Amino acid sequence: MNNMRKKTRRGKNLALCSVALVLALVMPCRAEMPEEYSPPEATREDSVPASAQAPATDGQDPAESEVRELWTGSLYTSSYRVGVCFTAQGELRGVVHLRLRNGQVDVYHIRGSVKGKEIRARHGSGHSFAGRFADSGRVEGTIRLKNGMKVRLEGRRTHNAALAPENCAPL
Numbered sequence: 059m060n061n062m063r064k065k066t067r068r069g070k071n072l073a074l075c076s077v078a079l080v081l082a083l084v085m086p087c088r089a090e091m092p093e094e095y096s097p098p099e100a101t102r103e104d105s106v107p108a109s110a111q112a113p114a115t116d117g118q119d120p121a122e123s124e125v126r127e128l129w130t131g132s133l134y135t136s137s138y139r140v141g142v143c144f145t146a147q148g149e150l151r152g153v154v155h156l157r158l159r160n161g162q163v164d165v166y167h168i169r170g171s172v173k174g175k176e177i178r179a180r181h182g183s184g185h186s187f188a189g190r191f192a193d194s195g196r197v198e199g200t201i202r203l204k205n206g207m208k209v210r211l212e213g214r215r216t217h218n219a220a221l222a223p224e225n226c227a228p229l
Contacts, residue, residue, distance in 0.1 A: 123145065123146070124143040124144060124145055124226075125143065125144050125145075126141070126142075126143050126218060126219050126220075126221050126226065127141075127142050127143075127215055127216060127217055127218075127219055128140070128141055128142075128215070128216040128219035128221065128228055129142060129197050129213040129214065129215055129216075130213055130214050130216070131211065131212060131213035131214060133209070133211060135158070135159040136156055136157060136158050136159065137156075137157045138154060138155065138156050138157070138213070139154075139155045139157075139228040140152055140153070140154045140155075140168075140213070140228070141153050141155075141219065141221040141222070141226045141227050141228040141229075142168075142226060143221065143226040144172045148171045148172045148173050149171060149172075150168070150169065150170040150171055150172050150177065150178075150179060151167075151168065151169055151170075151225070151226055152167070152168045152179075152225075152226045152227075153165060153166065153167055153168070153222075153225055153226055153227035153228065154166040154167075154168060155227070155228050165227070166181065167181070167225065168180070168181055168187075169181075170187070175190045175191045176188075176189075176190050177189045177190060177191070177197065177199060183204060184203075184204030185201065185202065185203050185204055186201075186202050187199055187200070187201050187202075187211075188200055188202070189211070191215070192212070194215070194217075195214060195215055196212060196213070196214060196215060197212070197213045197214075197215050198210070198211065198212045198213070199211055
């Protein structure tokens with residue numbers, strides 16, 4: 059009987075941990091971002107991937123001038139799809155769809171910055187993501203939970219992805 063309870067608890071803990079780890083990319087929290095998380099000035103570095111170079115707005119709708127990518131991957135027993143949009147000024151916004159093992163999809167909103175190949179994102183609970191564009195097809199980084207726990211994460215990048223124009227959610 060005790061062994062059965064431990065297995066059930068372990069399964070629940072794994073699911074909760076999986077959710078908590080991906081939460082590192084959720085909900086706008088610009089006010090809590092430390093200074094180093096501020097979007098960079100309008101200058102771009104030569105090392106920026108071609109997909110990261112957003113065209114100037116010239117009076118266009120900002121959604122039309124943003125770079126739009128879909129990042130996908132898995133974490134423990136969950137899978138994720140992250141729609142991200144970022145501007146030439148380095149402002150990042152997006153939406154995380156986290157599909158749990160039971161099929162439930164949790165939705166979270168993110169804010170952050172891109173400078174060169176470096177990515178920073180944060181949400182209201184204090185979790186954060188620090189990563190980089192590993193190459194044209196991969197993004198990698200570390201999720202840091204507010205309790206200090208760190209988890210490495212790697213995702214596949216899809217350039218020019220179809221995303222919801224109002225919030226960059228994956229379609």
